[in-house]
Amino acid sequence: MWRELEEEWDLSCISAMVKYSPNHIYWGYFSRKGIGLIVPLSGSATGDSHITILRKYIIPAMKKIFPNNNGWFQKDNARSHKSKVIMAFQIENSIRTLS
Numbered sequence: 828m829w830r831e832l833e834e835e836w837d838l839s840c841i842s843a844m845v846k847y848s849p850n851h852i853y854w855g856y857f858s859r860k861g862i863g864l865i866v867p868l869s870g871s872a873t874g875d876s877h878i879t880i881l882r883k884y885i886i887p888a889m890k891k892i893f894p895n896n897n898g899w900f901q902k903d904n905a906r907s908h909k910s911k912v913i914m915a916f917q918i919e920n921s922i923r924t925l926s
Contacts, residue, residue, distance in 0.1 A: 854880050858892050874910040881913075886920060901925045 830840045852872065855865040864884060870876060889898050900922050902908045917924055 854884070856885070856888060858898070860892050863888055872905060872907045874907050874912045877907050877910075877913055878916050881916060881920070881922065885922065889922065896921065899923050899925050 830837070834840050852868040852870075853865055854868055856863040866880070866884060868876065868880075885900065889896075889900065892898060900917075902924060907913070916922075
């Protein structure tokens with residue numbers, strides 16, 4: 828956002844922020860090789876839905892972008908991304924994750 832110093836609290840420079848929007852959830856990725864897919868999701872983010880994303884999108888993308896298996900996956904540490912089932916899935920599938 829660009830604004831002048833005296834415009835700091837001007838209403839034209841402020842917008843509302845929605846922390847949680849259950850009607851619009853998207854998953855996407857980018858890497859040093861470019862921007863990947865943006866996938867609209869339905870339902871809520873759970874461990875099971877995250878495994879589906881890992882299986883359907885992340886594993887194929889990682890294999891394509893990093894054929895030598897030298898890539899790292901970064902996640903935003905949402906509650907569903909830190910579950911035991913997710914951690915086990917990542918280990919079983921050799922998904923290296925940044926801490």
